[in-house]
Amino acid sequence: VITNDAIVEGVHFLSADPPAEVARKLLRVNLSDLAAKGAEPYGYFLAIAWPRGFGEAERAAFAAGLAEDQAQFGIKLLGGDTVSTPGPLTASVTMIGWAPSGAMVRRDGARPGQVLMVTGTIGDAGLGLKAAQGFLEGEGAEMLAARYRTPEPRLGLHDALRAHASACIDISDGLIADAIHIEEAGKVALQIDLERLPLSPAAQSWLALQPYPSGALVELATSGDDYELLLTADVSAALPLAMAAAAAGVALTPIGRIHEGEGTAILHHGRPVLVQKTGWRH
Amino acid sequence: VITNDAIVEGVHFLSADPPAEVARKLLRVNLSDLAAKGAEPYGYFLAIAWPRGFGEAERAAFAAGLAEDQAQFGIKLLGGDTVSTPGPLTASVTMIGWAPSGAMVRRDGARPGQVLMVTGTIGDAGLGLKAAQGFLEGEGAEMLAARYRTPEPRLGLHDALRAHASACIDISDGLIADAIHIEEAGKVALQIDLERLPLSPAAQSWLALQPYPSGALVELATSGDDYELLLTADVSAALPLAMAAAAAGVALTPIGRIHEGEGTAILHHGRPVLVQKTGWRH
Secondary structure, eight states: OEEEEEEEBTTTBOTTSOHHHHHHHHHHHHHHHHHHTTOEEEEEEEEEEEETTOOHHHHHHHHHHHHHHHHHHTOEEEEEEEEEESSSOEEEEEEEEEOOTTTOOOSSOOOTTOEEEEESOSSHHHHHHHHHTTSOOSTTHHHHHHHHHSOOOOGGGHHHHHHHEEEEEEOSSOHHHHHHHHHHHHTOEEEEEGGGOOOOHHHHHHHHTOSOHHHHHHHHHHOOOOOOEEEEEOGGGHHHHHHHHHHTTOOEEEEEEEESSSEEEEEETTEEOOOSOOSOOO | OEEEEEEEBTTTBOTTSOHHHHHHHHHHHHHHHHHHTTOEEEEEEEEEEEETTOOHHHHHHHHHHHHHHHHHHTOEEEEEEEEEESSSOEEEEEEEEEOOTTOOOOSSOOOTTOEEEEESOSSHHHHHHHHHTTSOOSTTHHHHHHHHHSOOOOGGGHHHHHHHEEEEEEOSSOHHHHHHHHHHHHTOEEEEEGGGOOOOHHHHHHHHTOSOHHHHHHHHHHOOOOOOEEEEEOGGGHHHHHHHHHHTTOOEEEEEEEESSSEEEEEETTEEOOOSOOSOOO
16 A cells, blocks of 8 residues: 655645654654555655755754654655755655555445444644644643644554445545545445534534534534544444444544435534535645 | 655756656656666656646646656556645656566675676766756757756666676766765775766767866766666676667666775776766755
8 A cells, every 4th residue: 555645835834833743744644544544554755855944953853753753653764865945845755554455445435324433533633723823722722733733643443444444534635525535436425413523622612612513513524634534334333443443542433324325415413504615625 | 666756846957848858757767766676667656746837738748748658668657646836846756666576686786806887878968958058059969958858767678687787776866976876885896997988979079079088078977867777797697788788779888897895996098087076966
């Protein structure tokens, strides 16, 4: 299983983000791609273009971030290319992982009658970007910014995903945008119940202050960078999946259903909610 | 076999270079890496950052260049990432190829007594860069510029390389710089005889006008972007290698020997030549 993701300073991360955290996020967004395939990571190639103003100390911090996550996830730097650029810091990772032959989880297997589930909590990274930009303050702002800067790839679920998930995708563009990818690939209809979205205490506190809960929930479900897994499975598989998630220390929450037809319906307490912008496009 | 190379506008290619040729060169430098390993290409991942001023027509021309060489070399675009950048055009290719298990050619196998050989002709791309920049005119200038813009990966030699080459590298930094890579990896000493360098008619014409032939030959041997193969083999393998090269329509020229010891000696008619800068570093 091979993934390839690129990042550009000022587009995918803030110039003020610490270099070590940029490096870790670059690895983690690729690791998250592997997690969604039920794959286990092996190593990666890094192509990086250093800007002229990015000095020895920043490069060392970037390398230290890579080293930290290489150790944490048991992956190796296999090769790559280092060049200079007159433009912004630009980096591309090609990550290689393994899954048993035929066991890789695809995004096109959702079937009518199945349930839609999501790991962890949704919307923290979107709020965290606001916090990192200084637009959100108070209790929890630091945790939210950390969720934006350092996503947690859900690699611990590979056995359960291979055994039970009919489709899976990692949420990078936003919950609704990525749900639509599952809907379109599977040629099915989806229903997402916004009141079932798993929210962190910090996101719940933020939600309680918003005048329009439906709109605020849509905002959480369309902000990107969650890097949680969105998956579909038979109803009978929900229990073994939940047990595997619990063993891996990750929440797994049913948030909707698969139906015959097409389209993704967004409901709040049973009422359709209008979504104007389904997610974030870099 | 996996290779990864990145290019940046203004660093690795000229802003005035046609987009289709930039795309083809990006594929070809990676294909050349595979050729040096005795590998056959399968497909590639492309991470590309489009500058804001790079419009629809330029992107279409770039894509047409990719399509042309995909067809020519029988490779597929397997995936990748497309992002925008406020900086220069930046692109990274991760190319995947195959070689039979254990048959991949490495760069560390040179042994004392063996011969050093090179494919094609040396120095054309260095002169071609001057031609593309308008610093070199006259007969042959267009051919030289084409050699700079569109290198020819020497993929036709994979069977012979697997069977006979003890070490191989493709020349990207410059003949001498890449020879030093073989020397250092193999823990041997190299001798390169400058008068044996294979030169194109255009390079021979240029050489005839230079006041100091030794220095001019060093210039050709240290300008980069040749993308020819530099390899070592037993003396007894020189004939089968030459026959395989002839069958593939590529010249293969012995240019030196491997000795015990360390260091790379550059000789011109038996006399040592001082080399101040061994090659080009991007």
